[in-house]
Amino acid sequence: xxxxxxxxxVFCAALSISAVAxxxxxxxxxDEISQSNKAATVFGQIMETPDKGIPKDLLEKAECVxxxxxxxxxxxxxxxxxxxxxxxxxxxxxxxxxxxxxxGGASIGLQIGAQSTDFVMLxxxxxxxxxxxxxxxxxxxxxxxxxxxxxxxxxxxxxxxLNAQILSYSRSKGLFAGLELKGVVIKPDKDxxxxxxxxxxxxxxxxKDNTIKAPVSVRGFPTTLARYSSRNATE
Numbered sequence: 215x216x217x218x219x220x221x222x223x224v225f226c227a228a229l230s231i232s233a234v235a236x237x238x239x240x241x242x243x244x245d246e247i248s249q250s251n252k253a254a255t256v257f258g259q260i261m262e263t264p265d266k267g268i269p270k271d272l273l274e275k276a277e278c279v280x281x282x283x284x285x286x287x288x289x290x291x292x293x294x295x296x297x298x299x300x301x302x303x304x305x306x307x308x309x310x311x312x313x314x315x316x317x318g319g320a321s322i323g324l325q326i327g328a329q330s331t332d333f334v335m336l337x338x339x340x341x342x343x344x345x346x347x348x349x350x351x352x353x354x355x356x357x358x359x360x361x362x363x364x365x366x367x368x369x370x371x372x373x374x375x376l377n378a379q380i381l382s383y384s385r386s387k388g389l390f391a392g393l394e395l396k397g398v399v400i401k402p403d404k405d406x407x408x409x410x411x412x413x414x415x416x417x418x419x420x421x422k423d424n425t426i427k428a429p430v431s432v433r434g435f436p437t438t439l440a441r442y443s444s445r446n447a448t449e
Contacts, residue, residue, distance in 0.1 A: 246410050247431045250312050253281035253300045254438035256332045256385070261442045265365045266390055268334070268383065272362070273443045276381075278303035278337035278346050278421065280400075281435065282317045284330040297333070298403060301346060302436040303421040304447035309436035311428035313417035314406035319352070319399035331386040333395065336362060342379030346400075347418040353380060354396030361392030 257279070260267040273279075282299030300312040317333065337343050345357035353359040362381030384393040402417035410432055411420065420426050 243409055243429070243431070246314065246406050247434075249283075249298055249314065249406070250300050250432045250435045252283040253312075254434040256283045257281050257334065257435070258438050258441070260334065260383075260385065260390055263390070267364060268336070269363060269365065270442070272336060272338075272381065274445055276336040276338055276443075277340065277343045277447070279439055280315065280335045280337070280346070282315075282333040282335075285317060285333055298406070299333070300435050301417075301421065302439055303337075303343060303346070304445065305422070305424035306446055307424045308444070308446055309439045310421045310424065311426055312410075312432055312435045313420040314403040314410070315400055315417065316403045317398060317400050319397055331384050333393075334362075334383040334385075335395075336381045337379065338381060339379055345379065347421060350399065350401035353382070353398045353400070354394070359395060361394045363392060364390060 261270075261273075264270070278301055280299055280301035282297040285297030297317040299315055299317060301315055302309045302312055304310070337346055342357055345351040348356070351357055357380055358378045359380040359382055360378035362383045364383070382393055382395045384391060384395075407415060407417060407420070410428060411426070415426065420428070
């Protein structure tokens with residue numbers, strides 16, 4: 215009887231540990247689901263205002279898109295963990311599974327304001343994409359960046375800006391505009407990546423290897439990108 219009771223105790227303990235582990239995994243993945251859905255919502259809202267949003271011809275040329283929703287001034291300016299977001303790149307089968315990133319660092323002359331700000335970045339060429347695929351990069355340092363044109367501004371007057379590797383935008387208090395985010399540091403969020411894809415899967419692998427599939431629950435962002443641009447990458 216003692217042996218049976220001991221076995222039952224061990225079994226119950228194992229179930230308890232498994233339940234805790236499952237609860238932790240579920241909680242963490244809920245966070246990543248939220249990040250992807252927030253990014254999808256921000257991007258969708260911007261693209262539904264064509265006269266004030268991202269010009270569609272620019273989106274068609276972009277190799278990757280990153281969205282950092284609800285970045286807070288305090289953490290951003292003082293160099294803390296200012297914001298979290300997701301990115302997706304074109305592959306030969308469509309937009310990649312989402313990769314998770316953090317955004318932080320100082321930015322000279324940047325005044326975000328008291329409330330949170332959404333940031334959107336278009337990576338316009340292969341060099342810009344290489345920056346996103348690196349372990350860490352600085353806008354205006356490792357990669358050239360310019361304030362992206364909005365609405366119908368993507369004409370001859372903005373040709374010089376279109377030579378930049380990255381075009382950046384911000385939305386605060388309902389106003390969407392191009393913003394030159396120099397000095398901002400972007401790097402993969404290893405915790406989020408591990409929660410979604412497991413140990414050992416890098417952001418670079420997710421963005422470029424079209425065989426890596428994300429759980430359906432976190433694919434809100436690339437699914438939204440596909441609604442507005444379905445062009446696939448070339449071989």
